[in-house]
Amino acid sequence: MRMSELSSRSGVAVPSIKFYLREGILPAGERTSPNQSSYDERHVARLKIIRALIEVGGLSISSAKGVLAAVDDTEMPIDWAFGQAQRAIPGSLVLDEESEESPAALNEELAARSWAISAGNPGRAMVARVLGSYERLGHPELAAVLPAYLDAAETVARADLAAVAASEDRARMIETVVVGTVLGDSLFAGLRRIAQERESRSLFPAPPHIDADCDDDALEAPHE
Amino acid sequence: MRMSELSSRSGVAVPSIKFYLREGILPAGERTSPNQSSYDERHVARLKIIRALIEVGGLSISSAKGVLAAVDDTEMPIDWAFGQAQRAIPGSLVLDEESEESPAALNEELAARSWAISAGNPGRAMVARVLGSYERLGHPELAAVLPAYLDAAETVARADLAAVAASEDRARMIETVVVGTVLGDSLFAGLRRIAQERESRSLFPAPPHIDADCDDDALEAPHE
Numbered sequence: 001m002r003m004s005e006l007s008s009r010s011g012v013a014v015p016s017i018k019f020y021l022r023e024g025i026l027p028a029g030e031r032t033s034p035n036q037s038s039y040d041e042r043h044v045a046r047l048k049i050i051r052a053l054i055e056v057g058g059l060s061i062s063s064a065k066g067v068l069a070a071v072d073d074t075e076m077p078i079d080w081a082f083g084q085a086q087r088a089i090p091g092s093l094v095l096d097e098e099s100e101e102s103p104a105a106l107n108e109e110l111a112a113r114s115w116a117i118s119a120g121n122p123g124r125a126m127v128a129r130v131l132g133s134y135e136r137l138g139h140p141e142l143a144a145v146l147p148a149y150l151d152a153a154e155t156v157a158r159a160d161l162a163a164v165a166a167s168e169d170r171a172r173m174i175e176t177v178v179v180g181t182v183l184g185d186s187l188f189a190g191l192r193r194i195a196q197e198r199e200s201r202s203l204f205p206a207p208p209h210i211d212a213d214c215d216d217d218a219l220e221a222p223h224e
Numbered sequence: 225m226r227m228s229e230l231s232s233r234s235g236v237a238v239p240s241i242k243f244y245l246r247e248g249i250l251p252a253g254e255r256t257s258p259n260q261s262s263y264d265e266r267h268v269a270r271l272k273i274i275r276a277l278i279e280v281g282g283l284s285i286s287s288a289k290g291v292l293a294a295v296d297d298t299e300m301p302i303d304w305a306f307g308q309a310q311r312a313i314p315g316s317l318v319l320d321e322e323s324e325e326s327p328a329a330l331n332e333e334l335a336a337r338s339w340a341i342s343a344g345n346p347g348r349a350m351v352a353r354v355l356g357s358y359e360r361l362g363h364p365e366l367a368a369v370l371p372a373y374l375d376a377a378e379t380v381a382r383a384d385l386a387a388v389a390a391s392e393d394r395a396r397m398i399e400t401v402v403v404g405t406v407l408g409d410s411l412f413a414g415l416r417r418i419a420q421e422r423e424s425r426s427l428f429p430a431p432p433h434i435d436a437d438c439d440d441d442a443l444e445a446p447h448e
Contacts, residue, residue, distance in 0.1 A: 011360065048361050079424040086417045106418075115422045123421075126414025130407045136235065137272050139403050141387065148383035149408075149415050152376035157419035159372035161427050163365065179363050183354045184373075185416070189409045190350025191373050194330075195381035196405070197347075198339045200303040203385050 003029075006039045010047035012055075020050055023061050025068055052179050053088075059182070063088035071174050078164070081174045085181040087122050103128045105143055109150055156188060227253075230263045234271035236279075244274055247285050249292055276403050277312075283406070287312035295398050302388070305398045309405040311346050327352045329367055333374055380412060 007014045020026040026046055029037030049071065053064045070076055070084035102124040110117055117124075134142040160180055167173035231238045244250040250270055253261030273295065277288045294300055294308035326348040334341055341348070358366040384404055391397035 045362075052357060052361050077428065079421075079428045082420060082424050086420065110418070115418070116425070117418050117421055121418055121421050123414040123417030126410055126417070130411040130414065133276060133407055134403070137276050137403055138269075139400060141390065142400070142404055142407075145380075145383040145387055145404075145408070145411075146415075148379055149412055150419070152379040153412060153415035153419040154423075155372055155376040155379070156369075156416055157423045159369040160416075160420055161423040163369055165427055166365065176363060176366070179358070179361055180366055180369075181420070183357055183366075184369070185409070185413045186350055187354040187369070188373055188377060188412060188416070190347040190354065191370075191377035192380055192384075192409070192412070193347030193350070194334070194339070194341050194345055195374070195377040196306060196384055197303075197341055197345050199378075199381045199385040200306050201340070203389060204301065204303045 001039050002036070003039065006043055006047070009044045010051065012047045012051050016055075017047065020047070023065075025050060025061065025065055049175065049178065053182060059088055067178055071178060076174075078173055078177070082164075082177050082181070083121075085178045101128060103131045105131060105146055109146055113150070156184070160184060225263050226260065227263065230267055230271070233268045234275065236271045236275050240279075241271065244271070247289075249274060249285065249289055273399060273402065277406060283312055291402055295402060300398075302397060302401070306388075306401050306405070307345075309402045325352060327355045329355060329370055333370055337374070380408070384408060 001009070003014055003017060006012075007017060010017075012020075017026065021028060026043065029039040029043065032038045049068070050064065053059045053067060054061070059067065067085050067088045070081040076084075102119070106124065106127050131143050134140055163180055164173055164176050167176045225233070227238055227241060230236075231241060234241075236244075241250065245252060250267065253263040253267065256262045273292070274288065277283045277291060278285070283291065291309050291312045294305040300308075326343070330348065330351050355367050358364055387404055388397055388400050391400045
């Protein structure tokens with residue numbers, strides 16, 4: 001197929017396709033004339049992953065390259081691909097370059113559960129940064145959520161790995177790791193906002209009257 | 225105190241303080257001479273929240289203004305402040321301007337739990353976007369994680385609200401909502417990576433030999 005069809009099939013605009021070709025994350029098509037190349041289903045599939053990583057997941061080009069290398073390297077063990085995806089994904093935090101110690105509160109919690117986690121797991125730095133911020137902002141008591149959050153993280157990770165293990169072949173498995181790791185953070189963040197509204201309503205009953213200048217949506221009747 | 229001391233006390237650089245003053249999100253100090261103002265503890269506290277919102281949480285100036293208005297408006301009900309913070313916070317997704325329907329899979333799950341959630345809850349759009357991406361990327365099976373994720377979100381939201389309810393006064397309570405909502409997403413994302421490593425190790429035992437060019441950290445002995 002031509003580039004215009006590749007664009008409509010993948011949902012990626014032509015200038016972006018040209019950019020991904022130049023950056024080498026999308027392999028070149030088969031040249032059919034000096035100014036034209038032909039693309040196939042593999043290009044469509046590749047562009048869909050690129051779109052997930054860069055346009056939806058917010059990865060930089062160089063991070064996406066690392067993750068796609070993990071997708072392409074069939075020698076790479078599956079748990080290693082998990083680590084590659086994990087390391088590539090920007091948190092909602094902008095992490096400092098400085099190396100951060102794994103926080104004592106986290107280490108104690110992991111030891112209590114007998115969880116053996118590598119020193120290089122990027123989650124350690126993310127947790128360190130947030131607990132450090134809670135401390136600096138005068139909210140050290142927020143660290144008390146750690147055990148409940150870790151219970152919830154275990155539930156989520158089990159569902160993540162079950163989805164990975166259910167994949168029919170190795171390439172598909174790594175694709176599931178990448179897509180699910182990138183997008184799963186946002187899925188959970190969305191569900192957290194939903195669950196917060198529900199808990200908030202049961203703890204703090206809504207006032208009888210809402211100001212006219214407030215957005216009516218938020219206290220409207222339930223959606224269903 | 226002078227601006228230089230305000231800077232060292234709050235950890236916010238002087239040019240940033242000047243910017244926040246110009247933008248009106250930091251109230252002016254008391255003018256002591258034509259070129260000098262005096263600041264107090266309220267300015268230190270305010271700058272710490274601004275830092276959390278903008279420099280750590282990644283909010284835009286206009287989003288931060290909305291959240292700070294919720295902090296300042298003592299008439300605003302507490303569950304409303306929750307909504308303000310929720311709406312202001314960018315997900316790891318860049319959400320489209322287009323309005324998105326709440327997905328059927330989510331509505332069914334909420335109905336099964338009898339959760340009454342407003343149509344305007346921003347979590348609905350985040351979930352819609354992710355499930356839509358799973359579909360477009362050819363991974364609709366990833367939507368199967370929804371019930372487990374929602375269970376986990378309930379656990380997390382309960383811990384969030386317990387932290388809010390434990391705050392000693394109303395101003396502090398809203399501050400907890402804002403800080404905990406902004407930073408809690410990153411805290412959970414970090415713990416998810418840790419829990420994924422643990423689940424991944426138990427499902428896919430590590431290979432006996434690691435290539436020399438791999439980063440040793442990730443398969444090292446446990447940290448403790």
